[in-house]
Every structure is written in C-alpha cells, then in structure tokens.
Amino acid sequence: MKLGFIGCGNMAQAMIAGVIKAKIVSEKEIIASDKHRPNLEKAGEQLGIKITDDNKEIASSSKILILSVKPVFYDEVIQEITSVIGEETVVVTIAPGKTLEEVERAFGKKVKIIRTMPNTPAMVGAGMTAMCANDQVSEKEIHKVKETLEGFGRVEMVSEYMMDAVVAVSxxxxxxxxxxxxxxxxxxxxxxxxxxxxxxxxxxxxxxxxxxxxxxxxxxxxxxxxxxxxxxxxxxxxxxxxxxxxxxxxxxxxxxxxxxxxxxxxx
The missing domain is CATH 1.10.3730.10 (ProC C-terminal domain-like)
Known part of the structure; x- marks a missing residue:
C-alpha cells in the first residue's frame, strides 16, 4: 500500500477523499483502521479503500503512514507498531503538541517522521497544512508527502518552532x-x-x-x-x-x- 491511516475520523476521511479526488493515490492503494468499527466500515464503503482492524498490517505495508488518532493515544499506537515499521516508511503525524523528538523517542529508534498540522477545510479541498521533518527524511520523501497533502489544499514547510503559531493561525x-x-x-x-x-x-x-x-x-x-x-x-x-x-x-x-x-x- 502507498498510503496508510491509523485512525479514520473526520480529518483522515477528508484527507483520503482529497487525495483520491486529486488522483494522487487511488483508493486501491489506501488502507485504514479505526477503533470505531461503524465509522471504519462507512469510510470503506464510501471511499472504496481497504479497511482492517490490524494496525500492524497498515504499519508494515504502507510507504506513507499517517497517525490520525488523538494525541492521547499516540504512545499506545506507537508501542503497538514500532516493531514492524520499516526503514523506508515515512510516518506522518497530525497531532498538536507532539514534537518530532517526542514521537521518535516513543518509537525507540530512528524513524522517518514528518510532523504536520492540517485543518478541517481539508474536507472541501481547501485545507491549510504546515509540515516539518526530522533529519531521517530525504528531500525526495518530503516532496512526495507534500504532494500527497496538496491533494486536499495548500501546504507550506515551516520550522518546527512555528508549529504552535500554526495551530493558532490555521x-x-x-x-x-x-x-x-x-x-x-x-x-x-x-x-x-x-x-x-x-x-x-x-x-x-x-x-x-x-x-x-x-x-x-x-x-x-x-x-x-x-x-x-x-x-x-x-x-x-x-x-x-x-x-x-x-x-x-x-x-x-x-x-x-x-x-x-x-x-x-x-x-
């Protein structure tokens, strides 16, 4: 799979719909999980993506893995998937307050991490997303993730110290x-x-x-x-x-x- 989502709530579904509509990734190349099964089944039916209850399946098979669960669940999810994250997998976070250093520490090893902050207008293809990356991510990988996120709006690279301002302004x-x-x-x-x-x-x-x-x-x-x-x-x-x-x-x-x-x- 090219694109995986752990957590498939409103924001994740908006992102998925955007990249499919923009023909950046096809629905057949997207897989998602969510603890709320009815919500997950609805996403699978409406968006045509693959769904699963197995977070490890998503983590081990996705080139770009988006952690779209609430910040309070990050440590739990990361502990579950850290053993199957490959060296080439790019992990994308969308949680306020979760720094690159903190997420890498939770994995307990060097992982390619991109921190982002999208907003809800992504639901209508008019989102504003900020992103920054750790030193494990190549320029080519940054470009690929940026291109993916542009499927549902505008994307700007920022320094990580600006992320709190980004939360406030977008x-x-x-x-x-x-x-x-x-x-x-x-x-x-x-x-x-x-x-x-x-x-x-x-x-x-x-x-x-x-x-x-x-x-x-x-x-x-x-x-x-x-x-x-x-x-x-x-x-x-x-x-x-x-x-x-x-x-x-x-x-x-x-x-x-x-x-x-x-x-x-x-x-």
Whole structure:
C-alpha cells in the first residue's frame, strides 16, 4: 500500500477523499483502521479503500503512514507498531503538541517522521497544512508527502518552532472564522434578511476576501482601505469594531491557543 491511516475520523476521511479526488493515490492503494468499527466500515464503503482492524498490517505495508488518532493515544499506537515499521516508511503525524523528538523517542529508534498540522477545510479541498521533518527524511520523501497533502489544499514547510503559531493561525482558526460568519449572519438577520440568505452572503464574503488576500498579494490593510470610503458606511463599522476590541480579541485568542499548544508539548 502507498498510503496508510491509523485512525479514520473526520480529518483522515477528508484527507483520503482529497487525495483520491486529486488522483494522487487511488483508493486501491489506501488502507485504514479505526477503533470505531461503524465509522471504519462507512469510510470503506464510501471511499472504496481497504479497511482492517490490524494496525500492524497498515504499519508494515504502507510507504506513507499517517497517525490520525488523538494525541492521547499516540504512545499506545506507537508501542503497538514500532516493531514492524520499516526503514523506508515515512510516518506522518497530525497531532498538536507532539514534537518530532517526542514521537521518535516513543518509537525507540530512528524513524522517518514528518510532523504536520492540517485543518478541517481539508474536507472541501481547501485545507491549510504546515509540515516539518526530522533529519531521517530525504528531500525526495518530503516532496512526495507534500504532494500527497496538496491533494486536499495548500501546504507550506515551516520550522518546527512555528508549529504552535500554526495551530493558532490555521489549525484552530476555522472555529474563529465560523464564529465570524455566524455573527455576520446574525447581524443580517437583525436587519431583516432570512437566515439562509444571511449565511450564504456571510460565507461567500469571507471566502472571497481570503481569496483576494492570496491572489492580489496586497496587504490586508490595503484591501481594507479600498473598501473604506471617506465618511462612508464601512469606516463607520470599522470604527465600531476597533472600539469593541475586534482585532485585539482575535490576537489574544490566538495567544491563548498557542500557549495551550505549548503546554500540551510539556505534558
């Protein structure tokens, strides 16, 4: 098998669907396991992948092995599979707080490890993933894993010390954005718009605004100024947002998120 998943929850299924849709790996070359059998069977039926209850089978047969279980289960799973991990297997982690050094120590031997942090928009092929690797992984292997992850969104290489910031700015950030969309929709409903229409207007506006940042290359402040006409409605709204601590609230939330991630690494 080219690609194996130990753990087949929402994130893993989003990743699998993305790489299949992008034709990076065929469903026949993907194998997955999960403790929750109904969830695993559903994934096998809907995605057409091979499923198994045997984590060792996945670990011994996969060229790229993705550990998509919750961080609390990492040590247990690693102890189970460490004896069958081959020298050429690349292990990919997606757990916040699990450093390269910590994962390698859990294996008890030199293993090719790539640490990643994807986010839930991978479910619609618009994910943002950060990745870094230990010194056992070759440039060719890094390229192959990056290509695989690009099946469900954008991928950027980062230094490992940046991973806590990544958790705050992309890993956890969809939750903040969903709150923004919900608040925008509530504001539109307050002014008489139907709930369905309000949600569509809010979500499309957020999506389009993000696309403008990525595709124009302009600073977000420049794009904001383009919308703020002198004495107009937008600058009035911006004034009120600043008075309510809009930007500082987001920054403080991100700082708390990053601190939590750092503390998880120490536990």
């Amino acid at each position: 890993g956890s950030a969809p939750a903040y954005v969903f709150m923004l969309i919900d608040a925008l929709a509530d504001g539109a409903v307050l002014k008489g718009m139907g709930r369905r229409e309000a949600r569509i207007f809010a979500a499309q506006t957020v999506m389009g605004s993000g696309k403008m940042v990525l595709e124009t290359g302009l600073h977000p402040a420049e794009l904001k100024d383009m919308v703020c006409s002198p004495g107009g409605t937008t600058i009035e709204a911006v004034r009120k947002l600043e008075a309510e601590g809009f930007r500082s609230g987001i920054i403080e939330a991100m700082a708390a998120c990053a601190e939590k991630s750092q503390n998880m690494e120490k536990d």
